[in-house]
Amino acid sequence: MSTHVPGEADRAAAPAPLRPGRTLPGWVRRIAAMNETWTFGVLVLLVAFFTAARPDTFLTRYDITQIATNAAIYLVLGVGMTFVIIVAGIDLSVGSVLVLSAVLSAEYTIHHGGAGSGWGTVAVSTLIALVTGVVWGGLQGWLVAKAKVPPLIVTLGGFGAALGLAQIITGGQDPTGAVSGELQHSIGFGKLFGQIPWLVVIAFATTVVFGLVLAFTRFGRYTYAIGSNPEAARRVGIDVDRHLVKIYALTGLLSGLGSVMWLAYFGTTSIAGHSSDNLKVITAVVLGGASLFGGRGSVLGTVIGVFIPAVLTTGLIIMDVQQYWQDVAIGIVLVAAVYLDQFRRRGRERG
Template identity: 85%
Template sequence: MTETGKPRLEKTGAGEPAPTGTPIPAGDGSPVPAGDGSPVPPGPRFTVPGWAKRIAAVNEAWTFGVLVLLVAFFTIAAPGTFLTQYDITQIATNAAIYLVLGVGMTFVIIVAGIDLSVGSVLVLAAVLSGEYTVHHGGAESGWGTITVAALIALATGLVWGAVQGLLVAKAKVPPLIVTLGGFGAALGLAQIITGGQDLTGAVSGKLQHSIGFGKLFGQIPWLVVIAFGTTVLFGLVLAYTRFGRYTYAIGSNAEGARRVGIAVDRHLVLVYALAGLLAGLGSVMWLAYFGTTSIAGHSTDNLKVITAVVLGGASLFGGRGSVLGTVIGVFIPAVLTTGLIIIGVQQYWQDVAIGVVLVLAVYLDQFRRRSRDRG
């Protein structure tokens, strides 16, 4: 107190006077003494653990969370009938072919491309493979014919994908246009070759009973084993090899990648060739499981595969994505479709639900991009 009886004023850190005895908040948030000298405890604080922040920042964590919620919902909605051993086997088997296609699409989308032709390439590869089988023993053909027919399917997909890659990389035609044209051209060639009718005797019985319906150790379908092996192999390639690093670099900034010495055009050709090769592998799996070329049954394969990759966290703008995310993304529509069937939802609503999920996934991707750009 001053001699006049008024409180003495002191300068605070903000440059404003404050009465003596008034507690001044400490910069580090520690308790400060009040006028009577007793400490004033700080307000309650909640700090998110570092490990939780790291998990939340991983795209696959969000996607896996959606998958877990779907499984939990259908398990509660249909107790005892959903997620039985039979359901798990069927979901995994039905997802196997789309997973193989999705692995190739993952590489394409990470380089900021798109491939609308995968379904038609699968059909064309199956038709050419089937034509060879028809003329070399048909349904009674042996492993020699099976091997050559499989190589024909793989080569068809590889060459078709490489041609599309050349048009994208060298001719500078937008990938949307190139692969849309490839979608129509491949399907048209398949229809010309077969007259629009599925081939009879296009699949060896040995292929169907071994790869198509056989199971490893009597438990795991061979289709699932093939899909798993393909996923692990190319997941490691994407995550740990120079090819994978170049894929991310080109998708993030193609011109920057070119300036540091990456052969961008050659890499794009290889990426589209890989997508075609895996479409060829998918055709072999399809023939083994369904026993027919199914010419009219693949018009929406491209949308299903792109949906899976985007749901898995890959960005349509390039530079981000993972094979692990694609695995999760493939199983979301598979679980959703199976669950809706079990609870009795009409098939048309299933398509609506999957479409809504895709739009939400793309919106989430754009929201993340805007947040990242602001932060």
Template identity: 50%
Template sequence: MSAPSVPPKVQSEVDAGFAKRPLGARLVGANTFWIALVLLALCIVFTIAAPGEFASVFTFQTLLIETSVLLVLSVGMTFVIVTSGIDLSVGSVLIFAGMIGAKTMEALSPGGDSTAAGWDVISVGLLAAVVAGTVWGLINGFLIAVAKIPPLIVTLGTMGAALGAAYLLNDGSDARSVPTELNQTLGYGAWFGVPNLVIVAVVITLIGAWLLHTTKFGRYTFAVGSNAEAARRSGIAVTAHLLKVYLLTGFLAGIAGFMSLAYYASTTISAHTTDNLNAIAATVMGGTSLFGGIGSVLGTVIGVFIPAVLKKGFNITGVQDFWQMIAVGGVLIAAVWFDQRRRRLRNSR
């Protein structure tokens, strides 16, 4: 079946209406514009408060490295939320994938010590981590798309199951036998001054943006989130598409798990228990609607950096971390309020 298309007459009217709007009006009306202003304002405030510390190459590099893993998770979350779904399991899947990668490299190393392992063992560990994450994505997708169980319930269940499985794999403790080569090259290595971890995150983000905004897969994602039944009647295989979206999210969680393993040289279970909520918060703060059908990867990037800038700025200026939690909560609530207000205005026309 050919891809469904918008009738030419309707499309021409939409294009004409959009073209009549001035560029400034279109820009100001975009969620991403306002979120970017919030991020810019935060950067200006902290630069004024601590000009010699916040506005530095070191701070900027640290921010990029610290947000790399969360950014990869949030790209996947953007696709899920655009379909009006949710995935509470990504943090646990990240931990499980990292554990599988670490245990695989241990198993392939003499004496179970993988610290001296080379890239042949590391490559197999990466493959194992990605497959592990993808399998959890497949489970989520099947239960949500095929079994028709609500995403909140499914991913709440798999969140606990994936975390429990990770604990079982290493008797409730972190795996710390990680190849030194992996830690030094991917975790702390750089290419022309740019950290390798950041390069990986940027490449994945660009691919995610291309996939969501320029391909048929992206158009179907928006269509399913806007109205699943209408998308189904127009010829879109909604069940298969949802399965692919959750599969993609699990795949990216697997990559994020291996990135974290490379950076920390450990599975660091306790450090990732709230990654699912952080990814959801970043995506929503970036302008992706919890009701589906609206969102952008660029907005998600900005949403990821808002809490990171707040945390870094508060640390530099000596403000307690508790204020960061309050500030992020306020921004998140404001983002959801703005989204609901926009929906009401659109529906009243």
């Protein structure tokens, strides 16, 4: 009985052993590892659940339009908050800055034609809202960067101060004749090609522009670098303080833009209606995968994070769930999404 010794021919014919980690193409593994992919999966599951539960009433064309319109203003605010959170900051004042910008814009409109004013008044009042947001945000950024006051304290103080100024100016009452009819009928209720609300178009354009800025420009790279390690960013020549001022000014600018969108859609300053805007926006950004410790986040993730509570709220309303349970459900989804992301990241670090 002969003993066969494997030779070169046998080794060449034998199948190569499978290498760990080679079962999927690299681009598939990269997409699966993205925070946005997991967050998008949560959104898809919510849509699938409500569609199965109420197939005749959920996700109709009207529902899609309403969800997108209601999310538009929070998406604009969320874009600014994304930059702030990536640099390991926080801005609790966005809702109050929106109110103050709206009030100052409305005061100009009231004294220059009111509801019957034309596009000239609309242009100036819009500029007032944007400048108010930039100045307020830049001042807060200066206090964070130069005075070294923690951003939580600065923006919490800014939250109260901006709202207080708005109430002093108006006496605590929403003024009448605060919005031009031209602005309301065109931007507030108008639709591009008769199909897409202008508010959605503005939010989409804002998202695309600043998403590209964050992902592909020096400003975006500096933002991530400062959030990851501000001291290392200083050592490589980045003016960290100046960049932080710009970041908070940007957040203020987008709060001012949000105020114009709010005035156009609702026709009032809604002084008492923005106390929880900061929490809604921060929730959206965190749901989108941004880290409160800085260095991680994306505008795409924020888009997904904004639509998760919007879809959840709409679905629960259609299912006749009480408002109180809607708030509980949104809180549970927030905690669960963050926990799953943390669990996945720990597993990836161990692996």
